Every structure is written in C-alpha cells, then in structure tokens.
Amino acid sequence: MSDRDExxxxxxxxxxxxxxxxxxxxxxxxxxxxxxxxxxxxxAFRKLIDTFVHRYYDHDIDAVAGxxxxxxxxxxxxxxxxxxxxxxxxxxxxxxxxTVQESYExxxxxxxxxxxxxxxxxxxxxxxxxDLIATGGTMLAAANLIKRLGAxxxxxxxxxxxxxxxxxxKLREQGIEVYSICExxxx
Numbered sequence: 001m002s003d004r005d006e007x008x009x010x011x012x013x014x015x016x017x018x019x020x021x022x023x024x025x026x027x028x029x030x031x032x033x034x035x036x037x038x039x040x041x042x043x044a045f046r047k048l049i050d051t052f053v054h055r056y057y058d059h060d061i062d063a064v065a066g067x068x069x070x071x072x073x074x075x076x077x078x079x080x081x082x083x084x085x086x087x088x089x090x091x092x093x094x095x096x097x098x099t100v101q102e103s104y105e106x107x108x109x110x111x112x113x114x115x116x117x118x119x120x121x122x123x124x125x126x127x128x129x130x131d132l133i134a135t136g137g138t139m140l141a142a143a144n145l146i147k148r149l150g151a152x153x154x155x156x157x158x159x160x161x162x163x164x165x166x167x168x169x170k171l172r173e174q175g176i177e178v179y180s181i182c183e184x185x186x187x
Contacts, residue, residue, distance in 0.1 A: 011051045016182040018044045019160070033160050033184055035131055039073060049074070051181055052129070052157060053081040061154055062124040063087050067142050068094070068113065070131035074159070078129065087119045087126075089142040102145045104137035113138065115145045122150030133158045133180060136167025143176055155179050 018041060020034040038044045052074070065087045066075025072088055079086035092101060092112035099114040120126060126146050133139060133156070143153045153176050161168050161180035168178045 067130035102141040104141040120151035124151035133167040136170040
C-alpha cells in the first residue's frame with residue numbers, strides 16, 4: 001500500500017468516526033447518518049475536502065457539479081483546489097436562466113433537478129458530488145442532465161454510500177464510476 005493509499009484509509013476511518021448516527025430519525029428504524037459534525041470540526045472538514053482533492057488532483061476534470069444542497073458545500077472548495085469551475089445542480093425553480101430538467105422518483109412522490117443549458121461544453125469531464133448515495137435517484141438524475149448537455153461524468157462521489165439501498169449499484173449499471181469515503185450498512 002502506498003503512503004497515499006494509507007493516508008486516505010486513515011482519513012476515511014477518522015471521518016467515519018466523526019459522523020454522528022441518530023437512531024430513529026426521521027422515522028422509527030432508520031439510523032440517520034449526520035454529516036454536520038464533519039462541517040463543524042475544522043480538522044474533519046479539512047481532511048474531508050483534502051481526501052477528495054487528493055483523489056482527483058491528477059484527473060483531467062473540467063468542472064465539479066454539486067447536487068443541491070450539501071453537494072454545494074463539498075463541491076465548491078474541491079473545485080477551487082482543483083482549479084476548475086463549480087456547477088450547481090439545483091432543485092426545480094431555483095435557476096434563473098434557461099434550464100434542462102430531469103425528474104426522479106422518491107419514496108413518496110417525485111422531485112426534479114435542473115442545470116443551466118450552458119453549464120457544460122460537449123466533451124467536458126465532470127466530477128459529480130453529493131453527501132450521500134442512498135437509492136441513487138438524485139445522482140442518476142444529475143448524471144443524466146450532465147450527459148444530455150454532452151459532458152461526461154468522470155465519477156459520482158459522496159462522503160457516504162448506503163449500499164443496501166442500491167444507489168451505487170444503479171449508478172454503476174449506468175456505466176458511472178462511484179467513489180465514497182465510507183459505507184454504512186442498513187437502513
């Protein structure tokens with residue numbers, strides 16, 4: 001194992017230890033993984049951003065696309081460190097210019113995300129980032145928008161993957177590489 005791989009593993013263990021688990025929220029039986037402590041703790045926040053930056057520093061990335069809203073918190077400093085642009089993937093009705101939209105199913109209904117039509121140029125290589133991959137609906141919708149604008153998703157990245165909910169598998173089935181810093185089993 002290289003020093004870089006070992007450092008990433010140590011960061012992952014540390015970051016996982018900072019994530020707070022809130023039992024029975026928002027409903028009984030759910031173990032909610034609260035990433036707020038990662039943002040509150042300056043050491044954890046630095047290690048979090050650095051882990052992503054070190055992973056993508058040598059990649060040819062034209063833009064970072066962050067999913068509303070925690071993807072904004074992550075994506076902006078990562079884009080800055082990678083010396084590239086940041087593109088917000090917003091909830092429907094939040095962008096002022098001409099947009100493309102993609103709807104997806106939620107547990108109880110549906111939602112829609114949007115991008116400005118001029119967000120990417122054909123062939124742009126895009127890192128897609130959010131805080132969590134659960135069922136994959138939001139990430140898949142965002143990836144579909146990026147592809148509709150002619151850009152390529154280099155990887156879908158998140159702090160946490162909940163593999164039992166199948167989202168990362170769905171992304172991979174669509175040919176999208178997936179990276180997460182840590183995984184949690186169960187609901």
